[in-house]
Amino acid sequence: MEEFEPKIIGFFCNWCSYTGADLAGTSRTKYPPNVRIIRLMCSGRVDERLIAKAFTAGADGVLVCGCHPGDCHYQKGNLNARRRVAGLKPFLEAIGIGGERLRLEWISASEGPKVAETVKSFTQTIKKLGPSPLKKEAE
Amino acid sequence: MKGDMYIARSPDKETADKAECGGAVTALLKFALESKKVEAVVAVKARDGNRYDGVAVVITDPKDLIETAGSLHCASPNIARFLKEYLDGAFNSKIAVVAKPCDAKAIIELAKRNQIKLDNLLIIGLNCTGTLPSAKAKSLFKEQFEVEPADVVGEDIEGNELIIRLKDGSEKKKDLAELEEKGYGRRENCRRCETNIPVMADIACGKWGTTDKDSTFIELCSDKGADFFEAAIEGGAIKVDQPSGNAVESRKKKDQAAVESAQKWQEKDFATLEEMSAEEKFSYWSEQFSHCIKCYGCRDACPICYCEVCFLEAERGFIPPGEVPPHMLFPMVRITHVMDSCVNCGQCQDACAMDIPISRLIFMLSKKIGAIFKHEPGMDVTALPPLRTVTDQELGQEGVEVTF
Numbered sequence: 390m391e392e393f394e395p396k397i398i399g400f401f402c403n404w405c406s407y408t409g410a411d412l413a414g415t416s417r418t419k420y421p422p423n424v425r426i427i428r429l430m431c432s433g434r435v436d437e438r439l440i441a442k443a444f445t446a447g448a449d450g451v452l453v454c455g456c457h458p459g460d461c462h463y464q465k466g467n468l469n470a471r472r473r474v475a476g477l478k479p480f481l482e483a484i485g486i487g488g489e490r491l492r493l494e495w496i497s498a499s500e501g502p503k504v505a506e507t508v509k510s511f512t513q514t515i516k517k518l519g520p521s522p523l524k525k526e527a528e
Numbered sequence: 529m530k531g532d533m534y535i536a537r538s539p540d541k542e543t544a545d546k547a548e549c550g551g552a553v554t555a556l557l558k559f560a561l562e563s564k565k566v567e568a569v570v571a572v573k574a575r576d577g578n579r580y581d582g583v584a585v586v587i588t589d590p591k592d593l594i595e596t597a598g599s600l601h602c603a604s605p606n607i608a609r610f611l612k613e614y615l616d617g618a619f620n621s622k623i624a625v626v627a628k629p630c631d632a633k634a635i636i637e638l639a640k641r642n643q644i645k646l647d648n649l650l651i652i653g654l655n656c657t658g659t660l661p662s663a664k665a666k667s668l669f670k671e672q673f674e675v676e677p678a679d680v681v682g683e684d685i686e687g688n689e690l691i692i693r694l695k696d697g698s699e700k701k702k703d704l705a706e707l708e709e710k711g712y713g714r715r716e717n718c719r720r721c722e723t724n725i726p727v728m729a730d731i732a733c734g735k736w737g738t739t740d741k742d743s744t745f746i747e748l749c750s751d752k753g754a755d756f757f758e759a760a761i762e763g764g765a766i767k768v769d770q771p772s773g774n775a776v777e778s779r780k781k782k783d784q785a786a787v788e789s790a791q792k793w794q795e796k797d798f799a800t801l802e803e804m805s806a807e808e809k810f811s812y813w814s815e816q817f818s819h820c821i822k823c824y825g826c827r828d829a830c831p832i833c834y835c836e837v838c839f840l841e842a843e844r845g846f847i848p849p850g851e852v853p854p855h856m857l858f859p860m861v862r863i864t865h866v867m868d869s870c871v872n873c874g875q876c877q878d879a880c881a882m883d884i885p886i887s888r889l890i891f892m893l894s895k896k897i898g899a900i901f902k903h904e905p906g907m908d909v910t911a912l913p914p915l916r917t918v919t920d921q922e923l924g925q926e927g928v929e930v931t932f
Binding site for chain 2: 438444459468473495
C-alpha cells in the first residue's frame with residue numbers, strides 16, 4: 390500500500406513565517422512537500438471560518454504560523470491567532486477531528502530552519518494520525 | 529447600597545394576591561413606570577391565559593402589569609433577542625426588564641457586542657431553577673400527575689420536588705429527579721444550569737430565604753439597582769424587612785444544593801459526548817448534522833448571534849447554497865461563532881426542528897473555553913468575548929501555548 394501523504398494547509402504571515410519559508414527555500418533546506426502555504430498579511434487573519442474551510446476542503450492538518458509575540462507588524466494580530474487556535478482545539482476534539490490536527494507556531498523571518506523543522510514534525514504527526522475523517526466526506 | 533438584602537412585599541393587596549411571593553416584583557415594576565424612571569417594562573405573560581404559551585410583552589400602562597404577575601414555568605421566551613430586535617436594544621428608551629438568569633446573561637453578552645445599551649436598562653432578575661418545555665409539560669401533567677393541563681394554575685420547584693397547584697386550590701407533588709429519570713421534567717439546559725440567582729442583574733429577586741409564601745428575598749446587585757430600590761422604599765411602593773442571618777444562610781444553602789445538582793447533570797450530559805472515541809464522535813456528529821434542514825432556527829433563536837448579514841446566508845458565497853443537509857461548514861461555523869460566549873439558554877436546541885443536541889455541545893465547549901481563558905460568559909460586561917479580545921499583558925507571554 391502506498392504511504393499516506395497528508396495534505397497540510399499552512400497559513401503563513403507575510404511579515405515573518407512566509408519570508409522564513411522563503412529563506413528556507415533560498416538556503417535549499419529540504420522539507421516535506423505536504424504543506425500548501427497560503428500567505429496572509431497577518432496570522433490574526435486566521436479565524437474559525439478559514440480553519441473550518443480548510444478542514445472541510447480536505448486538509449488533514451492546518452498549520453498557522455505567525456510572528457513571535459511582540460514582533461507583530463500590527464502589534465497584536467498574532468495574539469488573536471493564539472487565542473483562536475487555543476479555543477478551536479477543544480472544538481475539533483469534540484467533533485472528532487482532533488485538536489492535534491491544528492498547530493500554531495511562531496516563526497520569524499530569519500528562522501528558515503525552523504520552518505523546515507516545523508513542517509517536518511507536523512507532517513510526521515499527521516502521518517501518524519492518518520487522514521482526516523472529514524476528508525473522506527469531502528471526496 | 530449594592531450588596532444589601534431585603535425581604536420585600538407589595539403594599540397593595542390586589543398585587544400581592546395575584547402575584548407570587550408577595551408581589552414584590554410587580555410592585556417594583558409598577559413603581560418604575562409610575563415614577564417615570566422607565567418608559568416601558570418588558571415582562572412575560574400567558575398569551576390568552578394559556579400558561580403553556582408565555583410571550584414577552586411591552587407594558588407602558590401600570591394598570592396592565594397585573595397581567596404579568598406570577599411566574600410561568602412552562603415557557604421560556606427569548607427576552608434578550610426581543611429587546612434587541614423589537615426595542616432597538618434599549619438605545620432609544622429607558623426600559624425595565626424582568627429576566628431569568630440566562631436572559632440577564634444574554635443581555636450582558638449583547639451589551640458587550642454593542643447591541644443593547646445597558647445604561648438604559650434596569651434588569652430585575654428572577655431566581656430560577658429551571659423551566660419546563662411546554663409541550664412536554666402538558667404530557668407530564670396528564671400522564672404523571674393525572675390532571676388536565678388546563679387545570680394547573682401554578683408550578684413551583686422546591687428543593688427536589690415539582691409542585692403543581694390546581695384550580696380547586698389543591699397541590700400535588702412529585703420527585704423531580706424521578707420525573708427526570710423518566711424523561712420528563714425540566715429543559716435539558718436548565719437541569720445543568722448553575723446560575724440560579726441572577727447576580728449579574730441589577731436586582732435579584734426570589735423566594736429562597738423567605739419563610740412565608742408572601743414575601744420575596746431581594747439582593748441589590750448593582751449601584752443602579754440599589755438606587756432604584758431605595759427610591760422605591762422611600763416612595764412607599766414596597767414594604768421591606770431586614771432578612772435574618774438564618775434567611776441569608778438558607779438561601780445560600782438552597783443555591784448550593786441547586787448548583788451541585790446542576791454540576792451532576794453537567795457531568796452526566798457531557799459524559800455522553802466525551803466518552804466516545806474520536807471516530808465515534810465524528811460519526812455521531814456527522815450523523816446529527818446530517819439531520820439538519822438548514823432552517824436557520826438555531827441561529828435566529830440564539831440570543832448572542834447578532835451579525836446583520838450572517839456568513840451562513842447563501843448570498844455570502846461561503847456555504848454552498850441550496851443543499852440540505854447543508855455543507856459541514858454550516859454547523860461548524862455556527863458553533864465556533866458562539867462557543868466562547870454561550871449562556872446555556874437552550875434556545876437553539878428548543879428551536880431545532882430535528883432535535884440535534886446542539887446546545888449541549890456548545891455549552892460544553894463554552895465551559896472548556898471558559899476554563900482556558902478564565903472567562904464566564906454573561907457575568908461581567910467588561911469581560912469581552914475571549915476568542916475576540918487580546919489583552920496587553922499577553923504581549924509579554926512568548927510561547928504558543930500559554931496560560932491566559
